Amino acid sequence: MERWALASGLKGDLEIYEQIQRDLKRQRGVETFFVLGDLIGPGQNCGDLLNRLRNPLRGDLIPQCIYGWWEDQLLAETGFRGDRKAEALRLNQGEDVVEALLKAVDSSHRQWLASLQFGFIELDCGLIHGSSADVSDELTPESSPLILLDRLTRLDVNRLFTARCGKQFRLELTGGEIDSHVKDLEGQHDQQQVVPKRTIIGIGAGTAYTLYDPGSDHISFLTAGSTSVSKRLGFG
Amino acid sequence: MLHELKNHRGAQGYLRLTGVPAEGLEHGCDSGIDLAYLQDQIPDLRDLSKSSQDLANDTEDLLALIELPQFHSPEDSGVSGVDPRIRSQLAELQLRPDRVLHFGQDEGLPRQDTLEFSRLEAWSCQLQGRVWDPNSLSSFWFELVNGAYGDVYRAKGLMNLPDGRAFFCNWMVSQSGSQFLPLEQLAPPDGRPNRISALVVQGKALDSNGIRSTIADCLLTDAVLELHQAPQRERQSQPTPAN
Amino acid sequence: MHHAVISCLHANLAAFEAVLEDIDRQGIERITCLGDLVGYGPQPNEVVELIRHRAIPTCQGCWDEDIIDGLNACECSYPSQLAERRGHRAHQWTDEQLSQDNKDFLATLPTSLRRGRQLFVHGSPNSQHEYLLPDMDAFAALERVETAGADTLFCGHTHQPYVRELRDGSIRVRVQSSDSSQSAEQELKLPVRRIVNAGSVGEPRHGSTKATYVIHDEDNGSVEIKEVSYDVERTCRAIVDAGLPEVFAWRLSHGFEYAERAEDASHVCER
Numbered sequence: 001m002e003r004w005a006l007a008s009g010l011k012g013d014l015e016i017y018e019q020i021q022r023d024l025k026r027q028r029g030v031e032t033f034f035v036l037g038d039l040i041g042p043g044q045n046c047g048d049l050l051n052r053l054r055n056p057l058r059g060d061l062i063p064q065c066i067y068g069w070w071e072d073q074l075l076a077e078t079g080f081r082g083d084r085k086a087e088a089l090r091l092n093q094g095e096d097v098v099e100a101l102l103k104a105v106d107s108s109h110r111q112w113l114a115s116l117q118f119g120f121i122e123l124d125c126g127l128i129h130g131s132s133a134d135v136s137d138e139l140t141p142e143s144s145p146l147i148l149l150d151r152l153t154r155l156d157v158n159r160l161f162t163a164r165c166g167k168q169f170r171l172e173l174t175g176g177e178i179d180s181h182v183k184d185l186e187g188q189h190d191q192q193q194v195v196p197k198r199t200i201i202g203i204g205a206g207t208a209y210t211l212y213d214p215g216s217d218h219i220s221f222l223t224a225g226s227t228s229v230s231k232r233l234g235f236g
Numbered sequence: 237m238l239h240e241l242k243n244h245r246g247a248q249g250y251l252r253l254t255g256v257p258a259e260g261l262e263h264g265c266d267s268g269i270d271l272a273y274l275q276d277q278i279p280d281l282r283d284l285s286k287s288s289q290d291l292a293n294d295t296e297d298l299l300a301l302i303e304l305p306q307f308h309s310p311e312d313s314g315v316s317g318v319d320p321r322i323r324s325q326l327a328e329l330q331l332r333p334d335r336v337l338h339f340g341q342d343e344g345l346p347r348q349d350t351l352e353f354s355r356l357e358a359w360s361c362q363l364q365g366r367v368w369d370p371n372s373l374s375s376f377w378f379e380l381v382n383g384a385y386g387d388v389y390r391a392k393g394l395m396n397l398p399d400g401r402a403f404f405c406n407w408m409v410s411q412s413g414s415q416f417l418p419l420e421q422l423a424p425p426d427g428r429p430n431r432i433s434a435l436v437v438q439g440k441a442l443d444s445n446g447i448r449s450t451i452a453d454c455l456l457t458d459a460v461l462e463l464h465q466a467p468q469r470e471r472q473s474q475p476t477p478a479n
Numbered sequence: 480m481h482h483a484v485i486s487c488l489h490a491n492l493a494a495f496e497a498v499l500e501d502i503d504r505q506g507i508e509r510i511t512c513l514g515d516l517v518g519y520g521p522q523p524n525e526v527v528e529l530i531r532h533r534a535i536p537t538c539q540g541c542w543d544e545d546i547i548d549g550l551n552a553c554e555c556s557y558p559s560q561l562a563e564r565r566g567h568r569a570h571q572w573t574d575e576q577l578s579q580d581n582k583d584f585l586a587t588l589p590t591s592l593r594r595g596r597q598l599f600v601h602g603s604p605n606s607q608h609e610y611l612l613p614d615m616d617a618f619a620a621l622e623r624v625e626t627a628g629a630d631t632l633f634c635g636h637t638h639q640p641y642v643r644e645l646r647d648g649s650i651r652v653r654v655q656s657s658d659s660s661q662s663a664e665q666e667l668k669l670p671v672r673r674i675v676n677a678g679s680v681g682e683p684r685h686g687s688t689k690a691t692y693v694i695h696d697e698d699n700g701s702v703e704i705k706e707v708s709y710d711v712e713r714t715c716r717a718i719v720d721a722g723l724p725e726v727f728a729w730r731l732s733h734g735f736e737y738a739e740r741a742e743d744a745s746h747v748c749e750r
Contacts, residue, residue, distance in 0.1 A: 133605075145650040145667050150622040168657035178648035178669060180617040184641040185685050185704060193617045195650050204657070221657035371559030384729040446725060453564040460560075 002031035004122075004212045005061065008068060008129065008163030009205025011041025012104060014049040016207050019224040023209075024061050030211060033061040034120065036163040036203060037068020037129035040113070042093075042100035050109045067116040068129035069136050069164060074101055080114045088136065119155075123214055126157035130164040139200055140165045149173060152198045159199045161212075166205035168221040173198050237301065242278055246297025250274050251284035253302065253325050267360050267434035269394050270303070273404045276419040302326075302333065313338065356389070359442050361451070363433040367396045367461050372454035379450070381407045381414060386442040393435035398456060398464035400425060402433065425465035425472070427458075481505065484677045485692040486513035486601070486635025487540065488530075490520030490573065491681030491731075492717075494690040495529060497709035498680050507694065511592065513635040513677055514540025514601040516585070517577060519569045519727060520681050521717035527581040539588035540601040540636070541608050546573060547586045565724060572723060591627075598629035602636040611674055613641040621645045624672040631673045633695075640678025640691045640704045646671040675702050681714075688734045 005024050010017050024030050039053060040046040053063050067075070077086035077098060090098050105113075118135065119128035131137035132154040139148060139162045148171065152160050176195040182188065203210040207224040241248050250271055275281045284300055315323070315336045326333070373395055381388055389409045396402050400422040406415040423429035437447070456464070483502045488495050502510060512535050517523035530537055557563035577585075590607065592599040603609035604627035611620060611634050620643065624632045648669030655662040678691030685691065689706040696702070715728035 141654045141656060144625075145652045146618060146622045146625060146669065148652075149618045149650060153616050153619045170655045172653045174651045174653050174664065176648070176650040176666070178617045178621065179646050180620075181644045181646070182613045182641055183643075183702075183704070184613060184639065185691070185706065191614075191617070195618070208657070369560035372561035375559055375561050379726060379729070382733070384726050443725075449724075450561065450726065453561045454559075456560070 003029045005030050005033045005209060006036060006161055006203040007209040008036040008203060009038040009166055010049060011038055012044045012046030012049050014052060016224060017049055020209055021060055023224050033063050034127055035063045035065045036127060037066050038070045039065060040070050040105050042097050042104050046105050054112060065116055066119055066129060071113050072135045074105055075114055078110055124158040126155040126160045128162060131162055138165045140167060141169045141171050148200050159201060161201045161203050163203050163205060165202055167202045168204040168208055169202040170219055171200045238277060241299060241301055244299040246299060247282060248278055249282040249284040249298055249300040251300060251302045253322055267436055268432050269392055269434055272394055272432040276421050355440055356438055357440060357442050358438050359444050360434060360436045363435060365428040366433060367398050367456045368454050369456055370397050376450050376454050377405060385446045386439050388437055388439035390438040394433050396429050396433050398461055425468035480697045481507045482509040482695045482697055483507045483692060484511050484633050484695060485680050486677040487515040487638055487679035487682055488526050489515055489681035490517045490523040490526050491714050492522040492525045493713040494681045494709045495526055497707050498690050498692055501707045510535045511599050512537040513599055514538050515542045517546055517573050518542030521721040521723060523573050523577045524581055527584060531584060536592055537588055538592050538599055538601055539590055543585040543588060544607055545570060546577060547582055596630035598627050599633045603634060610637050612637055613643055617645055620674055621648060621669060621672050624674060631675060633675045635677050637676055638679035638682055638684035640693060641676045642702045643674045683734060686734055
């Protein structure tokens with residue numbers, strides 16, 4: 001069974017991208033490479049990375065990209081999101097960073113960025129930058145399990161891969177239940193519901209990336225360029 | 237009845253004779269719906285209205301289903317219960333039915349398919365080439381048979397759906413629910429289907445403008461139909477994997 | 480103290496008047512309205528003016544929003560092409576009829592009202608278009624109330640009144656992080672929360688033609704679902720006289736909604 005590689009938060013860094021590609025060549029069975037957004041950032045010119053993502057070199061694992069929070073801010077600021085502007089970015093990091101972001105991404109890439117999807121559904125897995133609620137939604141191991149369960153339910157998937165918080169983690173819903181009592185014009189009835197066995201996976205950002213084997217449900221959290229690629233932690 | 241025709245080893249045929257109008261009662265225009273449905277189920281079925289001249293001379297093992305429209309339940313059973321004016325049509329064609337079944341009397345036909353009417357209006361509409369939005373069709377049919385456009389006693393139609401299927405939709409006031417039977421033949425995803433499609437309604441105080449305008453809201457434009465058909469063509473053009 | 484919550488009036492004056500009369504007769508002074516004052520029905524100005532006259536605190540419904548902002552409901556919220564065309568026709572008619580003054584009033588309505596730990600919204604705290612149905616996933620339903628910081632969430636939009644209490648909930652999780660080989664197991668005890676759907680005054684969808692609303696006893700927390708008969712014929716005549724599609728009158732007089740609910744009721748538009 002083929003394995004998936006998942007990365008995010010490259011923010012224009014071609015070097016990290018190349019390092020991950022080199023790593024993946026040494027991994028066996030990795031056939032699909034998902035890049036879950038934040039391809040761009042205000043820190044450096046993103047042109048080289050975007051050109052490489054759009055025109056992979058021979059031997060590159062072809063990247064399948066979706067948009068992330070930084071793309072959403074850029075697209076909002078440049079008129080691709082209706083009346084909305086990059087307000088969240090402006091509020092949190094100031095006008096300078098908005099300017100830096102605009103400068104970091106050549107306008108010739110905007111149309112391509114605007115064509116990227118919000119997420120992928122593969123098998124019973126949802127692959128999204130933030131969550132099914134919003135691209136900015138930050139899911140962490142500390143998030144309320146009620147919210148995590150809601151985000152899984154909204155997509156109706158068993159596994160949700162998220163990148164927004166930048167952390168690598170695996171959070172399994174292992175049990176629990178709830179009682180529901182409904183009164184309506186027809187009468188009253190009770191219902192009990194149990195927590196479905198579902199999982200949220202944080203895939204990391206930058207050099208921290210993740211391998212996933214859908215056949216065995218095995219997850220490996222890796223760091224690009226680290227000497228002991230295969231020694232990093234894995235969960236089955 | 238369909239079963240009997242299907243299982244017949246020799247040739248099979250269908251003929252519908254013209255009904256005779258009665259005071260205040262209008263016959264529904266059949267619009268070829270029954271023939272089209274039967275031909276879909278039995279591809280070799282002969283349309284005897286086109287070859288009725290030779291009908292009597294046909295010595296082959298032909299099993300012919302002949303439909304005789306009649307408003308009132310007959311007093312006599314068998315062929316003598318048939319309206320003399322229709323009987324004369326049979327005589328002209330030199331046909332002598334082997335078996336005559338009357339609705340409401342004979343086993344083998346649904347029992348509750350007869351109603352007493354004093355007034356009956358008929359309304360029909362050709363829908364050839366028209367394709368329905370499926371959920372809209374289900375809303376329209378619900379409204380139609382529940383009286384939103386007048387008291388409907390009987391409604392039947394052949395309706396095209398955007399996935400190439402067509403349904404024989406059938407409802408009568410005496411039955412509890414509607415019948416929706418899919419046709420065997422699928423229309424190709426290349427523009428508008430050209431098979432027979434029509435709606436026939438019988439009832440009282442029918443609001444034909446209301447029916448017409450609702451139907452117009454349910455039918456797909458060329459552009460929307462193309463949205464449905466493009467992916468179907470794509471799927472078809474994909475090579476099937478070799479075994 | 481008793482408190483009446485009404486929703487989804489849909490420009491049906493006869494129904495609104497009958498419900499107000501029912502509330503007044505019980506001596507209830509506090510009324511809250513969950514929006515959809517207009518849409519489909521024949522008396523949008525009269526209904527908005529009565530809300531203003533009685534100074535009933537009201538939050539904005541999806542129809543109220545669409546009338547101000549232009550047709551905004553995404554196409555996927557209509558279950559069929561027929562429902563969509565009828566919805567657009569009703570929207571256009573309402574837009575033409577509603578006075579600028581009344582439109583300005585609708586534009587001032589907040590998307591939610593809060594009174595202590597009670598929250599009042601049209602659809603859900605997330606969206607005026609989201610349906611909270613009585614059989615919705617219980618954890619997701621609880622999430623809506625809890626994330627909004629409420630004990631009781633009052634909503635409408637589904638046109639089916641109900642009271643749902645969510646209790647004795649728990650979720651167990653196991654967390655593994657990349658920087659630790661240990662996995663930690665935790666259990667979260669969920670709080671008791673309640674969703675109260677006020678049904679619909681002007682466009683019921685519960686199998687009969689009666690208007691529905693709810694009365695909340697703020698002292699003991701109990702909620703009563705009320706049904707009120709009204710002069711349906713009067714509204715039906717007004718529909719026909721107004722030149723709205725006659726089938727609206729037929730649907731109303733048979734207890735069917737003007738347009739059926741979207742098939743995927745949990746759908747939230749991403750627009």
